[in-house]
Amino acid sequence: MSPERRAPYRAGNRENRRQALVEAAIDEIAERGFEGLRTREVAAHVGLNVATLHYYFPTKEALIRGVLDEAMRRFRSTLVADGSPADRLRNHLRAVRSLLREQPQVGAVMGELALRSARDPAVARILREMNDVWHRTLRALLRQAVRDGHLASELDSDAVAALVMSTLMNMCLPTFASPERKDQAFRQLERWLGFSGTGAARPAQSLS
Amino acid sequence: MSPERRAPYRAGNRENRRQALVEAAIDEIAERGFEGLRTREVAAHVGLNVATLHYYFPTKEALIRGVLDEAMRRFRSTLVADGSPADRLRNHLRAVRSLLREQPQVGAVMGELALRSARDPAVARILREMNDVWHRTLRALLRQAVRDGHLASELDSDAVAALVMSTLMNMCLPTFASPERKDQAFRQLERWLGFSGTGAARPAQSLS
Amino acid sequence: MSPERRAPYRAGNRENRRQALVEAAIDEIAERGFEGLRTREVAAHVGLNVATLHYYFPTKEALIRGVLDEAMRRFRSTLVADGSPADRLRNHLRAVRSLLREQPQVGAVMGELALRSARDPAVARILREMNDVWHRTLRALLRQAVRDGHLASELDSDAVAALVMSTLMNMCLPTFASPERKDQAFRQLERWLGFSGTGAARPAQSLS
Amino acid sequence: MSPERRAPYRAGNRENRRQALVEAAIDEIAERGFEGLRTREVAAHVGLNVATLHYYFPTKEALIRGVLDEAMRRFRSTLVADGSPADRLRNHLRAVRSLLREQPQVGAVMGELALRSARDPAVARILREMNDVWHRTLRALLRQAVRDGHLASELDSDAVAALVMSTLMNMCLPTFASPERKDQAFRQLERWLGFSGTGAARPAQSLS
DNA sequence: AATGAATGAGAGTTCATTCAT
DNA sequence: AATGAATGAACTCTCATTCAT
Numbered sequence: 001m002s003p004e005r006r007a008p009y010r011a012g013n014r015e016n017r018r019q020a021l022v023e024a025a026i027d028e029i030a031e032r033g034f035e036g037l038r039t040r041e042v043a044a045h046v047g048l049n050v051a052t053l054h055y056y057f058p059t060k061e062a063l064i065r066g067v068l069d070e071a072m073r074r075f076r077s078t079l080v081a082d083g084s085p086a087d088r089l090r091n092h093l094r095a096v097r098s099l100l101r102e103q104p105q106v107g108a109v110m111g112e113l114a115l116r117s118a119r120d121p122a123v124a125r126i127l128r129e130m131n132d133v134w135h136r137t138l139r140a141l142l143r144q145a146v147r148d149g150h151l152a153s154e155l156d157s158d159a160v161a162a163l164v165m166s167t168l169m170n171m172c173l174p175t176f177a178s179p180e181r182k183d184q185a186f187r188q189l190e191r192w193l194g195f196s197g198t199g200a201a202r203p204a205q206s207l208s
Numbered sequence: 209m210s211p212e213r214r215a216p217y218r219a220g221n222r223e224n225r226r227q228a229l230v231e232a233a234i235d236e237i238a239e240r241g242f243e244g245l246r247t248r249e250v251a252a253h254v255g256l257n258v259a260t261l262h263y264y265f266p267t268k269e270a271l272i273r274g275v276l277d278e279a280m281r282r283f284r285s286t287l288v289a290d291g292s293p294a295d296r297l298r299n300h301l302r303a304v305r306s307l308l309r310e311q312p313q314v315g316a317v318m319g320e321l322a323l324r325s326a327r328d329p330a331v332a333r334i335l336r337e338m339n340d341v342w343h344r345t346l347r348a349l350l351r352q353a354v355r356d357g358h359l360a361s362e363l364d365s366d367a368v369a370a371l372v373m374s375t376l377m378n379m380c381l382p383t384f385a386s387p388e389r390k391d392q393a394f395r396q397l398e399r400w401l402g403f404s405g406t407g408a409a410r411p412a413q414s415l416s
Numbered sequence: 417m418s419p420e421r422r423a424p425y426r427a428g429n430r431e432n433r434r435q436a437l438v439e440a441a442i443d444e445i446a447e448r449g450f451e452g453l454r455t456r457e458v459a460a461h462v463g464l465n466v467a468t469l470h471y472y473f474p475t476k477e478a479l480i481r482g483v484l485d486e487a488m489r490r491f492r493s494t495l496v497a498d499g500s501p502a503d504r505l506r507n508h509l510r511a512v513r514s515l516l517r518e519q520p521q522v523g524a525v526m527g528e529l530a531l532r533s534a535r536d537p538a539v540a541r542i543l544r545e546m547n548d549v550w551h552r553t554l555r556a557l558l559r560q561a562v563r564d565g566h567l568a569s570e571l572d573s574d575a576v577a578a579l580v581m582s583t584l585m586n587m588c589l590p591t592f593a594s595p596e597r598k599d600q601a602f603r604q605l606e607r608w609l610g611f612s613g614t615g616a617a618r619p620a621q622s623l624s
Numbered sequence: 625m626s627p628e629r630r631a632p633y634r635a636g637n638r639e640n641r642r643q644a645l646v647e648a649a650i651d652e653i654a655e656r657g658f659e660g661l662r663t664r665e666v667a668a669h670v671g672l673n674v675a676t677l678h679y680y681f682p683t684k685e686a687l688i689r690g691v692l693d694e695a696m697r698r699f700r701s702t703l704v705a706d707g708s709p710a711d712r713l714r715n716h717l718r719a720v721r722s723l724l725r726e727q728p729q730v731g732a733v734m735g736e737l738a739l740r741s742a743r744d745p746a747v748a749r750i751l752r753e754m755n756d757v758w759h760r761t762l763r764a765l766l767r768q769a770v771r772d773g774h775l776a777s778e779l780d781s782d783a784v785a786a787l788v789m790s791t792l793m794n795m796c797l798p799t800f801a802s803p804e805r806k807d808q809a810f811r812q813l814e815r816w817l818g819f820s821g822t823g824a825a826r827p828a829q830s831l832s
Numbered sequence: 833a834a835t836g837a838a839t840g841a842g843a844g845t846t847c848a849t850t851c852a853t
Numbered sequence: 854a855a856t857g858a859a860t861g862a863a864c865t866c867t868c869a870t871t872c873a874t
Contacts (some may be wrong), residue, residue: 467861
């Protein structure tokens with residue numbers, strides 16, 4: 001009735017709105033942790049009332065579940081690549097680094113989710129599934145790279161995959177160390193793997 | 209009168225009580241995270257009223273600070289060792305593993321603290337200091353081990369120290385992976401370092 | 417379902433609600449003092465939950481500030497009048513008396529505020545400003561009344577204004593004396609001023 | 625046993641201790657009001673534990689009662705004087721002013737008590753009794769001064785006594801006005817009474 | 833005569849959630 | 854599709870009071 005009422009905002013259908021809320025929630029979690037996540041704040045960041053948030057997500061838990069799904073989705077995208085196994089491996093590592101550098105909130109949220117998984121079976125299940133997929137993918141790539149002669153044949157693909165995952169995940173823990181230290185750890189891993197610096201894979205014999 | 213009236217604890221002096229409360233808080237944090245830490249619950253676990261908790265710790269923040277101090281103390285103890293640098297290194301790695309296996313709450317709390325450090329400058333400062341000490345200690349041990357001929361001379365002690373820290377810290381993220389996967393990552397690190405399995409250090413040339 | 421479920425108030429808009437809460441707070445303060453002011457009680461008197469009170473006033477302090485403003489508003493209304501200076505003066509005195517007789521809570525709250533001003537700079541500032549306005553107004557009226565020949569020319573308008581304020585304020589101290597004694601004090605003041613009883617101003621020479 | 629333990633402090637018998645606690649309470653009330661009166665604080669100011677305070681005063685109410693008695697005692701002392709009625713009157717006014725200037729806490733406590741009397745029948749009774757005594761004393765002095773020819777014969781001793789009490793009591797309300805304004809009010813009262821400034825009583829005809 | 837330790841009963845405040853509109 | 858208003862339940866923290874020593 002009154003002329004100053006909000007423009008209809010027809011652009012956003014249900015999914016757009018949900019997506020916007022999830023993104024706002026991710027930002028909030030990255031900044032304040034699950035501990036500091038407030039539905040009111042999330043809604044406000046999208047320009048909505050809290051009550052409206054509950055129209056899209058019945059409970060806070062549901063919103064968090066949305067966050068979990070989105071985080072998984074973004075992370076999974078770093079695994080998509082083509083080329084030789086060695087290339088795909090190298091590209092994956094780089095993609096993870098880029099993701100964490102360009103969207104630091106994703107890393108923060110992953111860390112929070114990892115901790116939350118200790119108390120929340122639903123989160124635990126999803127994270128575990130994702131980790132299994134990730135581990136299997138890495139292991140397969142490592143094996144193929146070994147078979148292709150790009151990596152040392154004695155390499156324990158299971159164990160190396162686990163170490164790679166560990167190192168990447170660690171970048172999600174904020175002040176575990178300075179950013180430089182994280183990079184050092186990461187490069188050391190690459191060195192041992194034979195991916196020295198920017199260039200092509202080093203000779204396989206550098207790995208055991 | 210009533211038989212279930214709790215007998216007042218006379219045994220504990222001030223420090224015992226504070227310690228008991230800190231330990232209860234650690235257990236609570238490990239189980240429910242900072243998010244789920246409730247002063248009433250902590251007090252109840254020691255058999256006390258909330259008001260009494262505030263008699264020992266003026267605020268919840270002070271209690272958390274006590275938790276931080278205790279976690280640091282326990283972690284620092286894994287660095288105390290003697291023997292050759294290579295032995296001290298090996299013992300340190302094992303001590304951390306034992307600590308995390310025998311007192312899983314400590315790991316959980318470390319993880320929580322690491323995340324909290326992103327928003328709490330006080331926690332960040334303490335964690336950073338501890339990490340600096342840790343890094344310097346590891347680096348020195350690695351250098352000496354290289355000088356002693358136990359590790360490959362090309363080894364970048366800075367970077368390897370960072371990778372070691374990363375791998376150990378990662379054990380604090382609960383369901384990042386199954387326990388086996390964590391062990392794999394850890395053993396792979398030892399392998400690259402030349403500490404294969406239970407025995408003596410492998411020849412230095414296994415490291416680059 | 418249950419018949420005693422309170423019907424939600426739909427009548428009141430935001431300002432009405434705030435006003436209702438302030439009035440309830442005034443009544444509470446009058447009855448129990450600032451010492452006994454409980455947000456829960458105030459909310460209940462308006463038929464609301466405590467949480468809802470905090471929806472309108474973020475903190476208890478903000479509510480008290482609302483009380484302060486309202487008390488000042490009501491008191492200020494006793495100064496609004498027209499007629500000759502002598503009439504305005506007389507009417508003001510009567511208005512204050514009526515106010516205190518008809519809304520004794522206002523007097524009680526004024527007394528509480530006066531005491532609180534000793535520790536609360538914000539209250540102190542507002543009260544002081546109001547007193548300054550009051551004093552200036554009274555002084556001006558007295559001077560004009562002298563000029564008009566209604567009051568004795570030797571009268572020290574500053575000092576008489578102060579004494580008038582003092583006498584009126586004192587009516588806010590509950591059992592300083594019996595109501596009769598307060599009236600006596602007040603009438604004695606009027607007598608000295610030349611406003612004897614109900615009627616017109618007495619000849620100016622009765623004042624010094 | 626240990627040499628540094630507190631000196632026995634034999635000086636203080638039960639009454640001394642109670643007195644010390646009451647005085648500390650008066651200071652606290654003057655500074656923070658009844659609202660901010662904390663038994664712990666009072667005890668600490670005397671160098672005692674809270675529990676010990678309860679040894680001397682079973683409840684907080686009992687302590688407040690002690691404060692009330694002490695305040696009354698101090699105030700009563702301003703009425704003790706000798707000389708002609710006019711002198712006694714003048715001296716009483718001066719004594720009250722001195723008391724309030726030299727022991728401002730007493731004034732503050734009187735103000736607090738006056739307000740509290742609205743809710744606390746015990747306080748109300750005592751205050752009322754004291755006020756009755758005060759009023760009777762003033763009235764008798766005024767009558768005698770009239771009889772002696774020091775004050776105007778038409779003077780309504782009841783009403784003037786009430787106005788005097790009102791003016792003096794008002795000095796207990798902190799920022800009702802600036803100190804100067806209080807003095808003005810007080811001096812105006814003296815002027816009307818015929819006690820101009822420091823000197824002797826003015827001729828009786830200045831009063832009506 | 834004195835105290836450290838303990839507590840029950842609240843206080844103000846926060847927040848996810850609901851509901852009429 | 855959206856919201857203002859409302860709430861229950863819970864949280865941290867406070868304080869007068871008690872009690873064994």
